[in-house]
Amino acid sequence: MSPSSFHALALFSGGLDSVLAARLVLAQGRRVTGLHFVSPFFGKPQLLPAWQEMYGLDLVPVDVSDAYVRLLLDGPAHGYGKNLNPCVDCKILMLARARQLLAEYGAQCIVSGEVLGQRPMSQRRDALDIISREAGVRDLLVRPLCAQKLAPTPVEEAGILDRARLRDFWGRGRSGQLTLARELGITSIPTPAGGCLLAEKESVRRYWPVLRRVPAPSPVDFHIANAGRQFWNGQHWLAIGRNREANERLEALAGPQDLVFTLRDMPGPLGLGRQWPGLRWTAETVRTAAAAVLSFSSKVKELRKEAAVVVCGAGHQETVIAMPQPPESIGWLDPSFAVFLEEKRALCKTAGQVLDDFG
Ligand code: SF4
Structure with missing residues (x-):
């Protein structure tokens, strides 16, 4: 395949990291479609036209409501965050759905805006490994914002994405992201976090x-x-x-x-x-x-x-x-x-689930 026909599907929440990750790939002349996941708990599909205009990205909504409710009913295999947010299982679900959509879009890789060390539950190195393995995307996933902190992916090794132009962000700070946003000419900066009602x-x-x-x-x-x-x-x-x-x-x-x-x-x-x-x-x-x-x-x-x-x-x-x-x-x-917290703790204890109070 020629790099110019390369097409990536990017997880696009509307948060700054998801915008930057998609734009870093777009900046290398690769085609990107942003997948905006929608459920009763997250997703703002009504903003897609404005975001497309603002960020110059093709965006499509992907409804995961049924699968997400199923996940909550079954109980997340990797536990909850501070509230009802099952972040590790959530990422697995989204990436697995993106993998299923690759053929439909004729795409070859998946892009996600995760940053190593940014969140204690879902963005630790071991959690990132679990997520990509269980979603079946180990060889398909690129995390452009922290790519240089991770092992090179097949897409980088094949020269389709230039690793030197990806980033090495780490941790909770946002200064690197804000600088990158300026470099990419992004002037409308989304406010940090928020948007997931489960949290x-x-x-x-x-x-x-x-x-x-x-x-x-x-x-x-x-x-x-x-x-x-x-x-x-x-x-x-x-x-x-x-x-x-x-x-x-x-x-x-x-x-x-x-x-x-x-x-x-x-x-x-x-x-x-x-x-x-x-x-x-x-x-x-x-x-x-x-x-x-x-x-x-x-x-x-x-x-x-x-x-x-x-x-x-x-x-x-x-x-x-x-x-x-x-x-x-x-x-x-x-x-x-208070009742939620008490019952959740008791349930997690009985099920031997991880209780991670950070999300
Ligand atoms: S905060 Fe909500 S949307 Fe984000 S990873 Fe966690 S559960 Fe998923």
């Missing part, structure tokens, strides 16, 4: 009951967990919109078996009660859920009297009259981060 406390406390209590969670369940306020009453799950956008989102996510709660006579939030086979919402559970939904309507609270809530779903429609009541006073509890 954020607020999201993790929402996801944990879904993983523990929903019998066979799907990506839709995690999208619901991302939207609005979350309440659990035993096995019963109620999401309540905070604003019009969240109300619309929840309504769009409701399945035919779910219960949708809306106020009949005045403005207020929308509630979504999730139902699955084997779980029955009793009349009392529906009434308390309606009371909880009413408690977030300022108009109802101001009037301090009963109000009507229309409950639709599972082939039925009924109107429930209830007084607004704070959810926690009637058994609907906000999922707690």
Whole structure:
């Protein structure tokens, strides 16, 4: 193959390292397509057109939602980071998916923006080795930002990428990356880290009951967990919109078996009660859920009297009259981060999994 027909697939998160890694390969005259992985937990596909323009890269979204939920349900073989982020397994999953896509794009290698020593869990030398071995990409993967700290890859040995023009970055600092960005004429610098909800406390406390209590969670369940306020009453799950956008989102996510709660006579939030086979919402559970939904309507609270809530779903429609009541006073509890942490530690201990508090 001539170097000019060489095509690389680059893992592209939108973070600075992923931009630089792809651009370093592009700067050597090689063709690069950036793969932007999308799931309920990460990915901003709506930004792809702006990023393409900004960074001069071809970018495509790759949905890994189902595989990712499966990974969380099975439990990551290499453990979790600080919260629910299974970084080593996540990288393996993404690189393995990139490998599967090589033929489709007619590409010959994979590029990733990892930097040796940048993250204690997933970017130690041994972790980088495990990742490339288990993803089946040992001979296909180039890590341009730290290539000079690693053994030469077949792509470098074949002279397709000039190793001397790759970099030797190491550790957590960003000064090398910022200098490289200037050299490459990149003026729009993404803010460091962020973007993965599995690493954020607020999201993790929402996801944990879904993983523990929903019998066979799907990506839709995690999208619901991302939207609005979350309440659990035993096995019963109620999401309540905070604003019009969240109300619309929840309504769009409701399945035919779910219960949708809306106020009949005045403005207020929308509630979504999730139902699955084997779980029955009793009349009392529906009434308390309606009371909880009413408690977030300022108009109802101001009037301090009963109000009507229309409950639709599972082939039925009924109107429930209830007084607004704070959810926690009637058994609907906000999922707690402390409970997540405690249960995660106990689970990891039982499973003999690594507990790495750094991510
Ligand atoms: S923080 Fe970890 S789990 Fe989240 S996207 Fe990055 S590597 Fe994957």
